[in-house]
Amino acid sequence: xxxxxxxxxxxxxxxxxxxxxxxxxxxxxxxxxxxxxxxxxxxxxxxxxxxxxxxxxxxxxxxxxxxxxxxxxxxxxxxxxxxxxxxxxxxxxxxxxxxxxxxxxxxxxxxxxxxxxxxxxxxxxxxxxxxxxxxxxxxxxxxxxxxxxxxxxxxxxxxxxxxxxxxxxxxxxxxxxxxxxxxxxxxxxxxxxxxxxxxxxxxxxxxxxxxxxxxxxxxxxxx
Numbered sequence: 001x002x003x004x005x006x007x008x009x010x011x012x013x014x015x016x017x018x019x020x021x022x023x024x025x026x027x028x029x030x031x032x033x034x035x036x037x038x039x040x041x042x043x044x045x046x047x048x049x050x051x052x053x054x055x056x057x058x059x060x061x062x063x064x065x066x067x068x069x070x071x072x073x074x075x076x077x078x079x080x081x082x083x084x085x086x087x088x089x090x091x092x093x094x095x096x097x098x099x100x101x102x103x104x105x106x107x108x109x110x111x112x113x114x115x116x117x118x119x120x121x122x123x124x125x126x127x128x129x130x131x132x133x134x135x136x137x138x139x140x141x142x143x144x145x146x147x148x149x150x151x152x153x154x155x156x157x158x159x160x161x162x163x164x165x166x167x168x169x170x171x172x173x174x175x176x177x178x179x180x181x182x183x184x185x186x187x188x189x190x191x192x193x194x195x196x197x198x199x200x201x202x203x204x205x206x207x208x209x210x211x212x213x214x215x216x217x218x219x220x221x222x223x
Contacts, residue, residue: 043200046166047159051177056150057126058090059141059176061134061157061165062097062107070114073158074107076184078114081156084179085120089154093120094144096128096137106130134161135168135213142172142215151175158186160196164204173215 060081063074070078078095085093093115097107105113106129115125128144131137145151152175157165159180169176181187186196 040197040201043160043163043197043204046163046178047180047197049162049166049178049180050182051154052084052087052089052179053152053154053177054088055090055152055154055177056092057145057153058084058093059138059153059155059169060093060095060111061137061155061161062095062111062131065097065103065105065107065110067103068105068110068113070110072185074111075114076181076186077156077158078111079183080179080181082115082118082120084154084156085115085124089179092124092126094126094128094141094153096131096141098129098131098136100132134165135207135211138165138168138172138174139213142169142174145174153177154179156181158184158196160186160193160200164200164207167204168207168213171213171215 058081060077063077064071065074081093084090095108095111095115097111099106106127108127108129112125112127116122126144128137128140130140141153145153153169155162155165155169155176155178157178157180159182162178162180166176166178185192187193
């Protein structure tokens with residue numbers, strides 16, 4: 001019995017399916033490598049931003065604190081924001097961050113106390129003691145900024161955290177730039193920096209794909 005053209009085609013695909021599977025896998029791996037490379041470059045470049053344009057507020061993102069004493073990472077951020085404040089980059093500083101269970105202080109209050117002890121007037125400090133992660137903290141800050149009709153901000157955080165922080169702030173309709181911290185534990189040693197970069201690459205892409213923020217007062221659009 002003669003084999004029809006359709007039968008020959010079906011037989012060819014049946015015997016070659018693994019080739020197509022390997023090709024698809026190779027394309028997937030290549031695409032993943034390209035996306036990873038682009039993300040690493042984005043995070044690296046963002047980590048070297050130091051934009052000190054005149055703004056309404058300086059936002060210093062919280063980090064660990066111990067009974068009101070900022071950790072070394074947090075202290076490095078606070079020292080950097082203090083330098084920007086003294087350069088008149090903005091007339092006020094927003095310290096942000098909530099508390100863990102059992103903490104006597106929020107990160108926002110610990111940061112404000114640190115700055116008060118270094119001569120920043122209480123009238124130039126705005127404490128936002130909310131948020132257990134970057135997005136939650138910036139959402140709380142966005143509400144305060146809307147209430148005061150502030151639009152522009154310089155965000156102070158660690159280098160490898162800069163891209164995600166700025167992206168979130170802009171998604172929340174804050175006209176934000178970043179001035180990255182250049183000293184402190186997050187910048188010491190190749191392995192430390194590599195660990196932070198890998199973590200931030202994953203966190204940034206996860207946010208981009210699954211958790212994009214909506215500006216305060218605006219309902220999410222229908223999917």
